Amino acid sequence: MRNFKITLEYDGASFCGWQSQGQGERTVQDELEGVFLKIFKKPVKAVASGRTDSGVHARGQVVSFKASTRMKALEIKRALNGHLPPDIAVHEALEVEEGFHAQYSVKEKTYRYTILNRPWRSAFLRDRALFYPYPLNMSRMRKAAGYLIGRHDFKTFQAHDPERSERRTVRTIKNIVIKRDGELIHVDMTADGFLYKMVRNIAGTLLAVGSGHLAPKEMPGILKARDRKKARDTAPAHGLCLMRVQY
Numbered sequence: 135m136r137n138f139k140i141t142l143e144y145d146g147a148s149f150c151g152w153q154s155q156g157q158g159e160r161t162v163q164d165e166l167e168g169v170f171l172k173i174f175k176k177p178v179k180a181v182a183s184g185r186t187d188s189g190v191h192a193r194g195q196v197v198s199f200k201a202s203t204r205m206k207a208l209e210i211k212r213a214l215n216g217h218l219p220p221d222i223a224v225h226e227a228l229e230v231e232e233g234f235h236a237q238y239s240v241k242e243k244t245y246r247y248t249i250l251n252r253p254w255r256s257a258f259l260r261d262r263a264l265f266y267p268y269p270l271n272m273s274r275m276r277k278a279a280g281y282l283i284g285r286h287d288f289k290t291f292q293a294h295d296p297e298r299s300e301r302r303t304v305r306t307i308k309n310i311v312i313k314r315d316g317e318l319i320h321v322d323m324t325a326d327g328f329l330y331k332m333v334r335n336i337a338g339t340l341l342a343v344g345s346g347h348l349a350p351k352e353m354p355g356i357l358k359a360r361d362r363k364k365a366r367d368t369a370p371a372h373g374l375c376l377m378r379v380q381y
Contacts, residue, residue, distance in 0.1 A: 135200045138207060139230045140214070142166075145221040146191040147261040147372065153185045162186075162222060166197065169217040173210070174201050181236045183243065183379040187331070189371035191262070194225075194378035198236035234381075242308060242326050244377045247337040247369060249319040263318060264373035270319065270344035272312055278343040278350040279310040279321075281357065282336065289360040291339070293331035293368060303329060303360075312340075322377070335362075337369040 150159035154167070163180055170178035183196040205213070211227035218224070233239075248263040250256055255265045282288075289303040311322040321340060323333055339356065342348040348366070356364045 135202050137198065137200050137230050137232050137234055138210065139228045139234060139236065140197050140199075140211070140224050141226040142195050142197065142222060142224045143193045144191065144195065144223075145261075146186060146189050148221060149188065151186055151188045151190070152182050152195070162195075165219060165222060166214075169214055170199065170201070172217055173205075173213045174203055176202075183236045183240050184328075184376075186374075186376055187371055189261075190374045190376070191372075192376040195376055196236050196379045196381075198230070198234060236379075239381050240327070240379055242324055242380045243328065244322060244324040244380075245328065245333045246375045246377050247321040247323075247333060248373050248375070249321070249341070250317060251314075251319050252317040261372050264370055266341065268345055270341070271346065272314060272319065272344065274346075274350050275321075275340045275344040276312050278340060278348070278353040279312060279336075281350075281353040283307050283310060286357055287360055288329055288332055288357070290357055290362060290365050291332045291335040292329035292362065293335060294362070295330050305329065305332070331368055334369045334371065334374055335365050337373070339366040341369065342366040 144162050148160060149162050152162045154161050154163045166180045167178065170180065178199050178201050180197050180199050186192055207227040207229050211224050214224045250259050250263040250265045251270055253267050285304060285306040287304050292303055305325050305327050307323060307325045309324045313320050321337055343350055
C-alpha cells in the first residue's frame with residue numbers, strides 16, 4: 135500500500151459538505167471515492183484535513199489516501215481530473231511517507247470569509263460572498279479581531295453539534311487579516327485548528343462590530359464568557375472558503 139496526498143479545490147454550492155452522509159446527499163467525499171473506485175478498481179477511503187459544511191468552498195483542501203497501485207502520482211492526478219465533475223479539481227498529487235495523515239498531521243489552516251460590500255447584489259457572486267449593503271468600519275473590525283489573536287478558549291464561537299462535541303475548546307489563532315479588494319472585504323483567519331462553525335461565528339460577530347452594533351472593546355468579554363449566546367449570528371456558509379492547509 136502506498137500513501138498519497140492530493141490538494142484540491144471545489145465549489146461547495148451544490149454539495150452537502152465534504153463528509154459522506156450515507157443518505158444519498160451529494161458530498162465531495164462521495165464524488166472523490168467514486169472516482170477512486172473507477173481508477174483503482176477497489177474501494178479507497180479519502181481522508182480530508184477537515185470537514186467543510188454544506189455550501190462551504192475550498193481552494194486548498196488536502197486529502198490523503200492509501201492505495202495499492204503502480205500508478206505514478208502525476209498519473210493519478212490526471213486520472214482524477216479526467217473523471218471528477220466540473221466543480222472539483224485536483225491541483226497536486228504526491229506520494230508521501232507512510233505516517234502522513236491529512237487530518238492528524240495538520241499544523242495550521244487558513245480560512246477566508248468574503249463579504250460583498252456595496253449597495254446592490256451580484257448575480258455572479260451570490261454563492262461566493264455574503265452580500266452586505268451597509269457601511270462597514272474596517273478599523274473597528276480589525277481592532278475587535280486583535281483581541282482574538284493568541285491562545286484562547288473559543289467556546290463562545292463554537293456551534294452546537296452532537297456529532298462534534300469537542301471537549302477541548304482551546305485553539306490558537308495566529309493571525310486575522312481584514313482587507314478590502316474593491317467591493318469585496320476578505321477576512322482571513324489562520325489557526326492551529328477551528329471549532330465547529332468557529333470562523334463563521336467570528337465573522338458574524340465582526341460584522342456586528344463593523345456595522346456599529348457592537349463596540350470593539352466588547353470582544354474580550356464575549357470571548358471570556360464561553361457562551362455562544364454572547365456572540366452574534368452565524369455568517370452564511372457560502373461566504374466561507376478553506377484557502378490552505380500547512381503541514
